[in-house]
Amino acid sequence: MAVDFSKLTVNLNGFILENPIMTASGTYGYSSEYNDFIDVSKLGAIVTKAISLTPREGNKHIRITETKAGMINSIGLENVGIQEFINKKLPVLKENNINFVMNLAGSTLDEYLETAKICELNKIKAVELNVSCPNVKSGCLEFGTEENSLYNLVKAVREVYKGFLIVKLTPNVTSIEKIGEAAEKAGANAVSAINTLKGTSIKINRIRGKFQKETVQGGYSGVGIKPVAINAVCRLYKVLNIPIIGIGGIETLDDVLEFFAAGAQAVQIGTANFTHPDIAEKLIFELNNYIETNGFKDLDELKRELRE
Amino acid sequence: MIQTQNKKIYKAVAETVKQVSSSSYFIEINCGEKINIKAGQFISIYCNGLTLRRPFSVYSNKNGKIGILFKERGKGTKYIKSLKTGDLIDIIGPLGNGFNIKDKKSLLIGAGIGIAPISFLKSQLEERNITCIFAGGFLNKNEIPIGINIDKIYTDDGSYGGKGSIIDYIEGLINEYKPEIIYACGPLIVLKNIALAGQKHNVETQIAMEKVMACGIGVCRGCVIDIKKDNKIVNATVCKDGPVFSGSEVVWR
Numbered sequence: 001m002a003v004d005f006s007k008l009t010v011n012l013n014g015f016i017l018e019n020p021i022m023t024a025s026g027t028y029g030y031s032s033e034y035n036d037f038i039d040v041s042k043l044g045a046i047v048t049k050a051i052s053l054t055p056r057e058g059n060k061h062i063r064i065t066e067t068k069a070g071m072i073n074s075i076g077l078e079n080v081g082i083q084e085f086i087n088k089k090l091p092v093l094k095e096n097n098i099n100f101v102m103n104l105a106g107s108t109l110d111e112y113l114e115t116a117k118i119c120e121l122n123k124i125k126a127v128e129l130n131v132s133c134p135n136v137k138s139g140c141l142e143f144g145t146e147e148n149s150l151y152n153l154v155k156a157v158r159e160v161y162k163g164f165l166i167v168k169l170t171p172n173v174t175s176i177e178k179i180g181e182a183a184e185k186a187g188a189n190a191v192s193a194i195n196t197l198k199g200t201s202i203k204i205n206r207i208r209g210k211f212q213k214e215t216v217q218g219g220y221s222g223v224g225i226k227p228v229a230i231n232a233v234c235r236l237y238k239v240l241n242i243p244i245i246g247i248g249g250i251e252t253l254d255d256v257l258e259f260f261a262a263g264a265q266a267v268q269i270g271t272a273n274f275t276h277p278d279i280a281e282k283l284i285f286e287l288n289n290y291i292e293t294n295g296f297k298d299l300d301e302l303k304r305e306l307r308e
Numbered sequence: 309m310i311q312t313q314n315k316k317i318y319k320a321v322a323e324t325v326k327q328v329s330s331s332s333y334f335i336e337i338n339c340g341e342k343i344n345i346k347a348g349q350f351i352s353i354y355c356n357g358l359t360l361r362r363p364f365s366v367y368s369n370k371n372g373k374i375g376i377l378f379k380e381r382g383k384g385t386k387y388i389k390s391l392k393t394g395d396l397i398d399i400i401g402p403l404g405n406g407f408n409i410k411d412k413k414s415l416l417i418g419a420g421i422g423i424a425p426i427s428f429l430k431s432q433l434e435e436r437n438i439t440c441i442f443a444g445g446f447l448n449k450n451e452i453p454i455g456i457n458i459d460k461i462y463t464d465d466g467s468y469g470g471k472g473s474i475i476d477y478i479e480g481l482i483n484e485y486k487p488e489i490i491y492a493c494g495p496l497i498v499l500k501n502i503a504l505a506g507q508k509h510n511v512e513t514q515i516a517m518e519k520v521m522a523c524g525i526g527v528c529r530g531c532v533i534d535i536k537k538d539n540k541i542v543n544a545t546v547c548k549d550g551p552v553f554s555g556s557e558v559v560w561r
Contacts, residue, residue, distance in 0.1 A: 026528065027523075027527065027528065028527060029526065029527035033523075033525045033526055033527045033548075034525075034527075036314045036315045036316060037315075037316075037317060049527075049529075057542075057543060058529060058532070058543065062520075063529070063530045063531070063532070064360075064520055064521075064522050064528070064530035064531075065520070066358065066359055066360045066520075067359075069359075070359050071359050071360060071522060073522070073528070073530060075528065075529050075530065078529045078532070078543060222359050223359070271359060271522075273523070273527075274359070274360065274361070274522045274523045274524075274527075274528060275354065275358075275359055275360070275361065276317075276354070277317065277400070277523075277525065278317060
């Protein structure tokens with residue numbers, strides 16, 4: 001008998017998720033790579049790899065390194081570009097009945113706007129605005145760290161894109177509240193927090209008194225960033241009216257509950273997809289099982305109790 | 309042709325870890341079912357608490373047991389070395405493309421731990437009665453794994469077989485055996501020399517590459533290398549587009 005997941009439904013300010021478990025941009029490709037492991041259509045939603053107006057080759061140097069509690073990546077937004085996405089990836093997502101959010105990245109305001117217009121034209125239901133990638137030189141992160149730039153960007157995108165608009169926030173700021181408020185004021189329907197932390201790893205190989213160094217500078221993710229993410233969600237929850245999607249180091253049901261307690265309405269699983277490619281589906285089952293066996297009416301009741 | 313199957317997560321069982329040379333170890337992993345694997349394909353192993361799985365070329369595949377050959381290089385391989393018979397081990401496989409076996413007179417070259425997929429390839433070529441010769445390069449004789457069937461051995465210090473780096477013997481091997489195809493795995497510098505020698509002698513080369521990986525399934529784009537395609541240089545993932553590439557398509561630096 002099929003499991004009934006109806007208690008897990010999340011209404012994210014009009015964007016309906018069958019459950020609160022999403023997968024984070026950059027860790028799930030365009031989803032088809034995960035078909036061998038799980039039924040991807042079961043997920044609340046997947047967020048695609050960042051898509052830009054034109055294809056990007058990404059960075060040339062070493063792109064990943066493991067750290068004690070996670071990893072650092074410096075991919076540099078390598079992606080197929082919006083046209084290829086529309087032509088090749090979108091039909092597959094639709095055919096497989098996958099609820100998805102398109103992560104949109106750009107370097108300039110015009111680039112964001114052009115891409116957003118194409119999303120509108122192709123009736124892409126939900127877009128996550130990437131204003132926080134630490135791995136590209138121009139734009140992107142700059143929009144995410146200064147509230148006026150962010151406000152102007154989100155407002156401009158809002159005017160050309162009518163679908164569900166999520167703004168993904170960076171933790172690399174002094175006041176995440178101000179950035180979140182700017183996104184809300186400009187018309188975002190939700191925020192997701194957090195993107196990766198800026199990090200650097202210098203691995204030193206000692207060879208008979210000489211050093212061989214391998215430096216990777218980029219976005220730090222994984223279990224080590226969870227307290228930073230929880231802190232961001234707590235702070236945003238105090239000041240925002242729009243829903244918050246929590247991201248950062250989630251690996252277990254306890255982590256998911258912790259994000260709910262902090263104020264998140266849904267969560268995204270990121271780095272853990274690499275370690276355990278079936279983890280997102282597992283968490284859905286575990287969450288559902290927890291709600292069923294402990295007599296909660298639904299997910300909303302569970303969240304309310306967690307926030308008391 | 310070997311029909312390869314879809315990748316899958318296996319909650320498998322570890323068998324005894326055996327030390328097979330001064331620095332390398334062999335472990336068989338019992339997956340409980342027969343898995344079709346092409347030589348050159350790999351598995352990724354979850355190493356107790358580490359974020360990234362560790363990729364290993366398949367060395368043997370018999371009776372539902374996947375064998376890998378590894379050296380203790382860091383936390384991941386230290387964990388694998390510590391496994392005891394009966395311990396659970398979480399693996400994903402088979403991953404990557406594997407060698408595209410051709411019915412041609414073959415020269416197989418493995419250097420260091422790179423002999424693992426080449427040795428596996430040799431068994432698959434022999435099953436098809438394809439004429440092949442396997443040349444292996446090592447630092448010294450203590451590095452040669454016991455039980456491995458190599459036709460020509462070279463050691464850097466000359467303690468076994470021909471003395472010197474296998475790089476110095478590539479030309480000679482090609483001239484002597486006149487292979488129609490060369491398959492190889494080993495350090496980048498060895499692979500580069502083999503690819504260039506192949507081009508010079510107009511012999512097809514297939515080389516298995518290695519790179520630090522995060523996802524192992526082509527999603528994260530963390531393990532890309534430059535390859536030539538339609539007169540352009542493009543990214544290819546070692547984990548999904550590879551690990552086996554044509555020596556002539558790789559951009560060597």
